[in-house]
Amino acid sequence: MTASGPEPARQRRRGPELESALLDAAWDELVEAGFAKLTMESVAARARTGIAVLYRRWPNKDQLVLAAIGHHRTTHPVALPDTGTLRGDLLALLTGMSETRAAFFAVAAAAAFSGLLADAGLTPGQARDKVLGEQPFPLGRIVYQRAHDRGEIDLERIPAAVLAMPFDLVRHDMLMDLKPLKPERIASIVDELFLPLVQNRKYPI
Numbered sequence: 001m002t003a004s005g006p007e008p009a010r011q012r013r014r015g016p017e018l019e020s021a022l023l024d025a026a027w028d029e030l031v032e033a034g035f036a037k038l039t040m041e042s043v044a045a046r047a048r049t050g051i052a053v054l055y056r057r058w059p060n061k062d063q064l065v066l067a068a069i070g071h072h073r074t075t076h077p078v079a080l081p082d083t084g085t086l087r088g089d090l091l092a093l094l095t096g097m098s099e100t101r102a103a104f105f106a107v108a109a110a111a112a113f114s115g116l117l118a119d120a121g122l123t124p125g126q127a128r129d130k131v132l133g134e135q136p137f138p139l140g141r142i143v144y145q146r147a148h149d150r151g152e153i154d155l156e157r158i159p160a161a162v163l164a165m166p167f168d169l170v171r172h173d174m175l176m177d178l179k180p181l182k183p184e185r186i187a188s189i190v191d192e193l194f195l196p197l198v199q200n201r202k203y204p205i
Contacts, residue, residue, distance in 0.1 A: 018049075018053070019057065020071070020075075021047055022043070022047050022049070022053070022054060022057070023067055023068045023071035023072075024047075024068075024071070024072075025043050025046040025047035026038070026043045026047075026064050026065060026067070026068035027068045027069070027071065027072045027107075028046060029042055029043050029046050030065060030068060030069075030107060030111060031107055034110060034111075035065060035110065035111035038061060038065065039061060040054050040055065040060075040061055040064065043061075043064065065111055069104075069107075069108050069111070072104060073101075073104060076100060076104070077100075078093065078096045078097045078100045078101070078139060079096050080093070080139050080142060080143075081093055081096070081143075082146075085147075085152070086143065086144075086146075086147035086150075086152045086153065086195075087190060087191070087195060089143040089146070089147070090143060090166060090190045090194070091186060091187065091190055093137075093139055093140065093143055094166060094167070094170050094181075094186045094189065094190065095181075095183070095186055097137065097167070097170055098170055098174065098180040098181045098186065099180050101174060102174055102178065102179050102180040105171075105174045105175055105178060106178040106179075109175060109178060137164075137167040140163065140164075140166070140167055144163060152199070153198045153199065158197075158198050162194075162197050162198060163198075165193065165194060165197075166189050166190065166193075166194045169189050169193070170186070170189065173185065
């Protein structure tokens, strides 16, 4: 009871709202404590819920951490640019990807090297797919389709590996350095490596 009246009853979280709160708590615990020190108990305490609530959804902390990593990735999306040119869109998209995902990659890589890979029984490739999600970078397909529709490139003649290359290089650099790429590195990927391969290049059908 307060001077202004009774305190409002605390609402119980359920369904997607509860799961989101649990995964946010797991991510925050992963960032602050690290994978080795994170426990189901510490996540439950941070989320202000019982540990049984966690175990009903995830059998162990490895699965919880993988789910938290995926949840954080999907709830912190990279913005889709629309500059009117393939070059402008790629520069903006790769820059946004680098700035948005650098801290995410640092936390995910630290968890992997702290035992997540071994504990979860995942190969590096499997862990990469769980952490990075859909391949290649989904917004890239939108950028490429726009460029195709404008007549800048011919998607029917460009190999998938070439289209994935700018995003693969950015991911590689972030995993190696655990920080955003410098603007000149992104410009080099676009101007010196990618665009010469896709513009005015005749690939066999």
